[in-house]
Amino acid sequence: MEAAVDKQSLCIDILVSGHVQAYVDFFYLTHRPESVHTAEEHAEEQTGIPPAKLQFVKTQLAEAETARRRGDTRAVFAAYEQLAEFFTGLSDERTAIYFLEKCLEITQLTSDIAGETKTTLALGIAHEKSGDVAAAVRHYEKLLRLAQGAGDKVGEQQANERLVIAFQAVAAEKEAAKEPALALTFREKCLEASRACGDAAKESKAQFELGQAHEKLGDIEHLKKAVYHYEQHLALSEKAENTEAQGAACFALAHVHQRLQNGTESLQNLQKFSQLAQSSGKLSAQAEACCSLGVLYNQQGDYVSAVQYLERFFELARSVGDRAMLDKARTYLGIARGNSVLPSYSRVVTTDLDALLRWKNRRVPFTDALRPAN
Numbered sequence: 586m587e588a589a590v591d592k593q594s595l596c597i598d599i600l601v602s603g604h605v606q607a608y609v610d611f612f613y614l615t616h617r618p619e620s621v622h623t624a625e626e627h628a629e630e631q632t633g634i635p636p637a638k639l640q641f642v643k644t645q646l647a648e649a650e651t652a653r654r655r656g657d658t659r660a661v662f663a664a665y666e667q668l669a670e671f672f673t674g675l676s677d678e679r680t681a682i683y684f685l686e687k688c689l690e691i692t693q694l695t696s697d698i699a700g701e702t703k704t705t706l707a708l709g710i711a712h713e714k715s716g717d718v719a720a721a722v723r724h725y726e727k728l729l730r731l732a733q734g735a736g737d738k739v740g741e742q743q744a745n746e747r748l749v750i751a752f753q754a755v756a757a758e759k760e761a762a763k764e765p766a767l768a769l770t771f772r773e774k775c776l777e778a779s780r781a782c783g784d785a786a787k788e789s790k791a792q793f794e795l796g797q798a799h800e801k802l803g804d805i806e807h808l809k810k811a812v813y814h815y816e817q818h819l820a821l822s823e824k825a826e827n828t829e830a831q832g833a834a835c836f837a838l839a840h841v842h843q844r845l846q847n848g849t850e851s852l853q854n855l856q857k858f859s860q861l862a863q864s865s866g867k868l869s870a871q872a873e874a875c876c877s878l879g880v881l882y883n884q885q886g887d888y889v890s891a892v893q894y895l896e897r898f899f900e901l902a903r904s905v906g907d908r909a910m911l912d913k914a915r916t917y918l919g920i921a922r923g924n925s926v927l928p929s930y931s932r933v934v935t936t937d938l939d940a941l942l943r944w945k946n947r948r949v950p951f952t953d954a955l956r957p958a959n
Contacts, residue, residue: 591636595643607646614642614680633677642668662691662700669707678715685711702731702740709747718754725751741781748778749787756798765801772798789821789830793837800841811841832861832870839877848885855881872901872910879921888925895921 592615599608615634634642645664652660669684685708692700709724725747732740752775759768772795779787796814799807819834839854855878862870879895882888899914 592639595639599643599647602647604647604650607643607650610646611643615639633675638671641671645671658691658695662688662697665691666704673711676714678711682708682711682715698731698735702728702735702737705731706743706747709751713751713754718751718758722748722751722755742783745778745781746784746787749775749782749791752778753794756794760798760801765798769795769798769802785821785825789818789825789827792818792821793830793833796837796841800837800844805845808841808845812838812845815841828861828865832858832865835861836873836877839881843881848881852878852881852885868901868905869907872898872905872914875901876914876917879917883917883921883924888921891921892918892925 596608596612596615599611617633645668649661649664649668652658652664665684665687669681669688672678672680672684685704688704689701689708691697692704705724705728709721709728712718712724713721725744729741729744729748732738732744752771756768756771756775759765759771772791776788776791776795779791782788792814796811796818799811799814815834815837819831819838822830822834835854835858839851839858842848842851842854855874859871859874859878862874875894875898879891879893879898882894883891895914895918899911899918902910902914
C-alpha cells in the first residue's frame with residue numbers, strides 16, 4: 586500500500602499549498618477508471634501514470650496554477666506543454682489533447698501566432714492518433730489558414746501534407762460506410778492539398794484515387810471524369826518513370842473505357858498494360874494482362890485471339906501457383922474455346938445431320954466432320 590500512500594500524500598501536499606485547480610486535475614488524472622483491474626494492482630497502475638512520474642505531474646500542475654495567478658502566461662504555457670508531451674509519450678492522446686487545448690487557449694489570449702501554430706499542429710496529430718480524423722482535419726485546415734495569414738510557405742506545405750493524409754483517411758472511412766458521394770468530396774480535397782504540396786508523387790496517387798471514387802459512382806459523367814483523372818495519373822507516372830504506376834493507370838483506363846463501350850481505347854490500354862507487365866517481369870501482372878485481353882477479345886468475338894491470350898493466362902497461373910487464379914484461368918479458357926467452336930457446331934446442328942452423328946458417335950472434330958465421308 587506504500588504507493589497508494591504516496592499518491593495520497595501528493596494530493597494532500599497540493600491542497601496544503603493552496604493549489605485547488607491543480608488538485609482537481611491531479612485527482613482526475615490519478616482516479617480514472619479506464620479498465621477493470623485486479624485487487625492486487627496498485628492505484629497508480631490504474632491511471633497509466635508511472636508511479637515515479639506522479640511527482641512530475643503534480644509539480645507541473647502546481648507551477649501552471651501559480652504562474653496563472655501571477656499572470657505569467659509563458660510559464661503556464663510551458664507547464665501545460667510539458668504535460669501534453671508527457672502524456673503523448675505515454676500514448677494517452679486523450680489527456681494530451683486536454684492539455685494541448687489549454688495551451689491553445691493561452692496562445693489565443695496572448696495573440697501568440699507562433700505558439701498557436703505549433704499547438705494546432707500538435708492537436709491535429711493527437712486527434713489523428715486517437716482516431717478522430719474529422720477533428721484532425723479541422724485543426725490542419727486551421728493550421729493552413731494560420732500559415733497563409735503569416736505568409737509562411739514552409740508552414741503551408743506542412744499543413745497541406747498533413748491534410749493529404751487526413752483527407753485520405755476520411756475518404757476511406759466514407760467508402761467503408763458506403764457513402765461514395767462524401768468519399769468523392771474528400772478525394773477532391775485530397776487532390777487539391779496534394780497539388781498545393783508541390784509533390785508530384787502525392788498528386789499522382791490522389792489523381793488515381795479520385796478516378797476510383799468517380800468510377801464507383803458509375804454513371805456516364807462520373808466514368809468520363811474517371812478517365813480524365815486516370816489519364817492525369819498516367820501522365821505523372823510516365824514523367825516519374827514509374828512503370829508499376831503506369832500499368833495500374835492503363836489497366837484502370839481499359840476497365841473504364843470498357844464500361845463506356847469504347848472497345849478500341851480499352852484494347853489499346855490493355856495492350857500497353859501487357860507490355861508494361863512484360864517489362865516488369867512480374868508474372869502476376871502478366872497474368873492479369875493476359876486475362877483481361879482474353880476476356881475483351883472474347884467479348885468482341887475474336888475467339889482466336891481470346892483463346893491465345895487465355896492459354897497464356899493459364900500457363901502463367903500455373904507458374905504463379907495460385908489455385909484460385911488457376912481455376913479462373915481454366916474456366917475462362919474453357920468458355921473461350923467453347924465460343925470458338927460454337928459457329929461450327931451451329932452449322933453442323935442446322936445443316937449436316939451426318940456430321941453431327943459422326944461427332945456424337947466417334948468424336949470426329951467439326952472441321953473434319955464437315956468433310957465428306959469416305
